[in-house]
Amino acid sequence: MKTLDNKRQLFKLAAVAGLFALVGCSDSDQDKAKEPAFQINQNPFPSTYKPMASKSVLITNATVLDGIGGVFNDSSVLLQDGKIVGIGNDLTLPDDGVTVDAKGKWVTPGIIDVHSHLGVYPAPGGTAHSDGNEATKPVTAQVWAEHSIWPQDAGFQRALAGGVTVMQILPGSANLVGGRGVTVKNLPSATVQDMKFPDAPYGMKMACGENPKRVYGKKGGPSTRMGNVAGYRQAWSDAQNYQRKWDKYYADHEAGKDVSVPKRDLKLETLALALKGEILVHMHCYRADDMGTMLDVMKEFNYKISAFHHAVESYKIADQLAESGVCSAMWADWWGFKLEAYDGIQENVPMVHAAKACAIVHSDSDLGIQRLNQEAAKAWANGRRAGIDISQADAWQWLSANPAKSLGIFEQTGSLEKGKNADVVIWSADPFSTYAQAEHVYLDGALIFDRNDPASWPVSDFELGQPGEGDSK
Structure with a gap:
C-alpha cells in the first residue's frame, strides 16, 4: 500500500513537472510569436x-x-x-x-566643436573631395555625414593642436534637411568608425534662409522662405505618417494579427527618429525671424531643436531661446558676407549668455577650429567692452560644457x-x-x-609627400 502511495505521489510530481515544462514551452513559443517579423537595426555602423x-x-x-x-x-x-x-x-x-x-x-x-565639416570637405580640397552636400533634393535626411568623412584630412591634426578633442561633423547647408551628422573623438584613425564617440546621439542637419533658396530656386524649388517652411512641414508630416504605419504594425503584430511589414524609407526613418528625440536637430539659421518661425514649427510637430547654428541675430531673441531651452552656436565676429548675415554684432555670444540661454562658440571652418579659444576670447572681450561682465571660467562653457549639452554627451565629457x-x-x-x-x-x-x-605628432599620409626623381626608393 505504501509502495502504491509512493508511486501515485511520483506520478503526481511527474505530471506537475510536465505541466510546468509545457507551460514553459508555451510561454517561450508565445514570446517568440510576439516578436516582430522585422526589427530595424538602428545602429548599423557601430x-x-x-x-x-x-x-x-x-x-x-x-x-x-x-x-x-x-x-x-x-x-x-x-x-x-x-x-x-x-x-x-x-x-x-x-x-x-x-x-x-x-x-x-x-x-x-578639451574643446568641443559642434559645427565642423572636417573630413567631408577635406584638405587637399577639390571636386573629388567635395562630399558635404547631397544637393539632389531639398530633403535628404537619408544620407549620413560619416559615409563621406575622410579620416586622412590633415585638418583633424590641426584641430588637435588647437585643443579640440571632440567635434560634430555635419553635412553642408544646401538642403532643407541635409542628413545625419556624427560626433567623433579627435583620434587619428584609418576609419571613421574608430573615431565615433560611443553611444553619442546622432544629429540631423537642417538649414533655413538663403542657402536652400539659392540651391533649389532654379531646380523646382523651394525658391522662397515660405517655400522653405512648407518643405519642412511636409517632411515632418510625412515622417509622422511613416511612424504611425510602423506603430500600427508593431501593435497589430503584438495582438496576433497577420500583418505585412511596412516598406522601409531611410529618409522618413531619420526624420521619425528626430521626432522621437532619438536624433538631435541642429539647424543652420541666421535671422531672428527665421529662428522664431522654426521655434513655432518645432512646437507644431513636437520635436526639439538642440541648437541653432551661426545664428548671428540670436541676441534679438535670446529670451525666447532661453525659454525654449535651445542652444545658439555662434561665431565671435563673422558677419556681412551675405544679406542674412548682415545684422550680426560682436556682442552676440555674451548677450545670449547674459540672457541665461545656452551660448556656444563654433567654427564651421577648417581654420577657425584651430583657434576656437581665441574666438571665445574675442567674444568675451567684446562683451566686457559692452558692459557684460562674464568671468573667464563662465565663458569657457561656450567651448566645452554647452557644446556637450547640445550634442547629448555632457554626462561623459565637457x-x-x-x-x-x-x-x-x-x-x-x-x-x-x-x-x-x-x-x-x-x-x-x-x-x-x-x-x-614634434616626432610624436600625427601626420596625414597626404602630408608625407612622394619621392621624386633622384630620391631614394
Missing part, C-alpha cells in the same frame, strides 16, 4: 573606438577652469583610468603615474568633473590670450598631442 593606453597623470600647480564656471588657482588635476578623478591639492598619484608640473600654465576641458572622460588640455598661458598654445592634449586620459615632441 563605433569601434578604443581609448589609447594611458598612465595615471597628476597635473600640478596650474590654474584650472573646470568648464562649468569654476576656477581653481595653483591646483592639481588627477587623470586615472581614462577618467577625471578630481581637482585639488590632496590627490594621490599611483606609483606608476606621471606628474606634470604646470606652474604658470592653465588647464581646461567638464572636469569626477568620473567624466579625461579630455583635458594644458595651455602654455591664459587660453584667452592670443599667445596661448595647447601644449598637452589628453583624450580619455591618453596624451595624444605633445607640442614639445
Whole structure:
C-alpha cells in the first residue's frame, strides 16, 4: 500500500513537472510569436573606438577652469583610468603615474566643436573631395555625414593642436534637411568608425534662409522662405505618417494579427527618429525671424531643436531661446558676407549668455577650429567692452560644457568633473590670450598631442609627400 502511495505521489510530481515544462514551452513559443517579423537595426555602423593606453597623470600647480564656471588657482588635476578623478591639492598619484608640473600654465576641458565639416570637405580640397552636400533634393535626411568623412584630412591634426578633442561633423547647408551628422573623438584613425564617440546621439542637419533658396530656386524649388517652411512641414508630416504605419504594425503584430511589414524609407526613418528625440536637430539659421518661425514649427510637430547654428541675430531673441531651452552656436565676429548675415554684432555670444540661454562658440571652418579659444576670447572681450561682465571660467562653457549639452554627451565629457572622460588640455598661458598654445592634449586620459615632441605628432599620409626623381626608393 505504501509502495502504491509512493508511486501515485511520483506520478503526481511527474505530471506537475510536465505541466510546468509545457507551460514553459508555451510561454517561450508565445514570446517568440510576439516578436516582430522585422526589427530595424538602428545602429548599423557601430563605433569601434578604443581609448589609447594611458598612465595615471597628476597635473600640478596650474590654474584650472573646470568648464562649468569654476576656477581653481595653483591646483592639481588627477587623470586615472581614462577618467577625471578630481581637482585639488590632496590627490594621490599611483606609483606608476606621471606628474606634470604646470606652474604658470592653465588647464581646461578639451574643446568641443559642434559645427565642423572636417573630413567631408577635406584638405587637399577639390571636386573629388567635395562630399558635404547631397544637393539632389531639398530633403535628404537619408544620407549620413560619416559615409563621406575622410579620416586622412590633415585638418583633424590641426584641430588637435588647437585643443579640440571632440567635434560634430555635419553635412553642408544646401538642403532643407541635409542628413545625419556624427560626433567623433579627435583620434587619428584609418576609419571613421574608430573615431565615433560611443553611444553619442546622432544629429540631423537642417538649414533655413538663403542657402536652400539659392540651391533649389532654379531646380523646382523651394525658391522662397515660405517655400522653405512648407518643405519642412511636409517632411515632418510625412515622417509622422511613416511612424504611425510602423506603430500600427508593431501593435497589430503584438495582438496576433497577420500583418505585412511596412516598406522601409531611410529618409522618413531619420526624420521619425528626430521626432522621437532619438536624433538631435541642429539647424543652420541666421535671422531672428527665421529662428522664431522654426521655434513655432518645432512646437507644431513636437520635436526639439538642440541648437541653432551661426545664428548671428540670436541676441534679438535670446529670451525666447532661453525659454525654449535651445542652444545658439555662434561665431565671435563673422558677419556681412551675405544679406542674412548682415545684422550680426560682436556682442552676440555674451548677450545670449547674459540672457541665461545656452551660448556656444563654433567654427564651421577648417581654420577657425584651430583657434576656437581665441574666438571665445574675442567674444568675451567684446562683451566686457559692452558692459557684460562674464568671468573667464563662465565663458569657457561656450567651448566645452554647452557644446556637450547640445550634442547629448555632457554626462561623459565637457567638464572636469569626477568620473567624466579625461579630455583635458594644458595651455602654455591664459587660453584667452592670443599667445596661448595647447601644449598637452589628453583624450580619455591618453596624451595624444605633445607640442614639445614634434616626432610624436600625427601626420596625414597626404602630408608625407612622394619621392621624386633622384630620391631614394
